[in-house]
Amino acid sequence: MCLTRVDVRQQPAVHKEGVPQRLRDLALMRRVRDRLDREYAQPLDVVVLADGVRMSVGHLCREFRRAYGASPYSYLVKRRAEHAIAAMAIGAEQSTTPIRHAGAPADELQRV
Numbered sequence: 001m002c003l004t005r006v007d008v009r010q011q012p013a014v015h016k017e018g019v020p021q022r023l024r025d026l027a028l029m030r031r032v033r034d035r036l037d038r039e040y041a042q043p044l045d046v047v048v049l050a051d052g053v054r055m056s057v058g059h060l061c062r063e064f065r066r067a068y069g070a071s072p073y074s075y076l077v078k079r080r081a082e083h084a085i086a087a088m089a090i091g092a093e094q095s096t097t098p099i100r101h102a103g104a105p106a107d108e109l110q111r112v
Helices: 020-036 046-051 057-068 072-090 096-103 105-111
Strands: none
Touching: 020 046, 020 057, 020 072, 046 057, 046 072, 057 072
16 A cells, blocks of 8 residues: 655635635734824724724734734834824924823833
């Protein structure tokens, strides 16, 4: 009796609508990123973000890091710092207190 090896290639996971799971996840990550960009000045919770795209928190964090190279929190902190720096560059003579409160807590700005 001779057993031969069969080349079995793993097929990509396909969602029920026929779209590969990876493409679906990338589209959802874009929605999360767009929401972070749009609502950067508001308090955001990863649980709310995950519920918005119907994913678990762990899956959201893994896929977001896979797509953008950073966790959702790190991405948000970076975005807040960028907006604060831009606001200070536009109005260098104005106080930084309103800028800090609009974008991020003071300790987040100091870490950047």
